[in-house]
Amino acid sequence: MVIEFYTNDLSPFGRGVWMTLEALGLEYEKKITWPLQGDTKTDGFAAINPGQTIPAIIDGSFKLGESKAIACYLCNAYGDQAGESQLYPKDPKKRARVDMVLCMAYSMKRLIYLFLNLPEVLIYGGKTRTEEIGKVHEILRFIEMLLSPSEYVAADHLTIADFFVYIYEGLLAFADFDDYSQYPKLVAWKAKIAKLPYHKMTCEGPASALKEYYKSKLQ
CATH class of the missing domain: 3.40.30.10 (Glutaredoxin)
Structure with a gap:
């Protein structure tokens, strides 16, 4: 079906x-x-x-x-x-860990939207809130901490939590953010996700199109 x-x-x-x-x-x-x-x-x-x-x-x-x-x-x-x-483990404790990161991903998204001034820029035009850059680094430090015990954000293997955290964090590219020197685990994790066979279709093209639209609306 x-x-x-x-x-x-x-x-x-x-x-x-x-x-x-x-x-x-x-x-x-x-x-x-x-x-x-x-x-x-x-x-x-x-x-x-x-x-x-x-x-x-x-x-x-x-x-x-x-x-x-x-x-x-x-x-x-x-x-x-x-x-x-394993994308959404059946073991209650492992699943709870994925659920926790999925819930936390919402807070990450909220702070990234604050920095990018979304959705206001897309709808009305506007500016990136560069004064909120400290919040961005809070998020990146948190992701780096999640990756400290393993190579993925919620388990020692890929889960759906990785998808959502990756997509939200990737929105920072709209502002050409590239200050990742303090986050080597995050950089390595992003490289792993980028190698997934469906990454180009689901992430690269769509994200590039949205970034282009965002930049066209900046004032």
Whole structure:
């Protein structure tokens, strides 16, 4: 059965689900959806995701919104048959660690958005809040700490937590941030993620397009 995947390539939240779909080798059909054009404000879309945001999926008769909930669901439903059960481990303690980092990823995203002045720049134009650079380094120090006991952020192997942390941290490239001299573990981890076979499709092209749009809106 083909999963209907409502998103657009510019959505960081959607890309976390996109990476999960690819990692699991699932069949899906992308339904390009633009919130700013009103695509999520219809009754039909509200029936898919009452929150009226992207991403969202329809899997048979099952409908679900919220990126991390979708990624967890996909792993629960298809991880075993895809041979990728470690993406969201079944062991309660290991899974709790992944859940913890997924929750923390939201705070990371919030501070990175503060620095980049998102979504205000994309909608109205504006400037990067360079005065918030200290918050950026707080995030990077935290990721470096997560990577201290292992090569990935939540386990000694790849998990869905890596997808979301990687995507959010990668938004710093919009401001041409490149001060990683204090974070060697983070740099090595990013290099590992960049070698995933689906990275170019789900990350490189979409992130470049969003970066270009962001820069075009800076004032």
